[in-house]
Amino acid sequence: MKTSNVLVLILVLLYINASREWPTHTVCKEDNLEIYYKSCDPQQDFVFSIDKCSDVATHTFNIRASMALRHNIKELYVKLHLIINGKTVLTYSETLCAPGHSKLIFCGMKKGEHLHYEGPVTLGIKEIPQGDYTVSAKLTNEDHVTVACADFTVKNYLDYY
Template identity: 90%
Template sequence: MKTSNVLLFILVLLYINASTEWPTHTVCKEDNLEIHYKSCDPQQDFAFSIDHCADIATHTFNIRASMVLRHSIKELYVKLNMIINGKTVLTYSEMLCGPGLAKLIFCGMKKGEHLDYEGPVTLGIKEIPQGDYTLSAKLTNQDHVTVACADFTVKNYLDYY
């Protein structure tokens, strides 16, 4: 029995090492809204979840996110691209951490620290765009190194009216 467990463990490790991309994770799937994500950082996956899909439409909702930092965060920048049919239709970027600017509780964290966040998030938009699209999100630090990167697939058929 022990030999078969060891063999199974070795096969799992070989499969993980042979895999070239991270799995797709489901953030939420309720009624007319579905959100999935996949890490686009070849070095690291991360955990991300939302309490209830429908809460996103209320503008403030609770999330949970977790990862081990591979790079320190003195400055942190976010770049978002909305992609429809393979074409970028909207781009947004913003500095989240920097000298005199600390919008997030993990600004100033060091490499190797465990980033855990559980709490409310406000998007600052009136509604989530309807349709099928990809939202590409990339966080980079002061050295222009990727801290986290993900492609979110959104299928939204919510009726806001």
């Protein structure tokens, strides 16, 4: 009896690990702008939201993001890809945390700590491009280990003119 229970438990755990795909989360959905995200890290999902969808079209807007850290953040690097019709058309990378160079309040956080940020973000662009596209974002630490990873789907039908 115990052997069969152990076997069932192992099969359930293997099924959960093999079929794990994080759900697609809605960041915002208004008349002309929709933003969704899905964690591309198979081991961790995270929480991300903004105050109002229409604020994204402005230069600065407020966000909330939260996750439990699985890795230390002594150094942190971001790499972004703009993907249109399955092709990467733009790549951007930046150092966010490094010795003597820390742009974020959570630089230096340790594995197991809870990262929570609530406040303004500035994109550094004047408009969000129109159309349907994906922005793939990956944060890695000094050991080249993924700290967070997400694919953002943007559907923008805003007319800026």
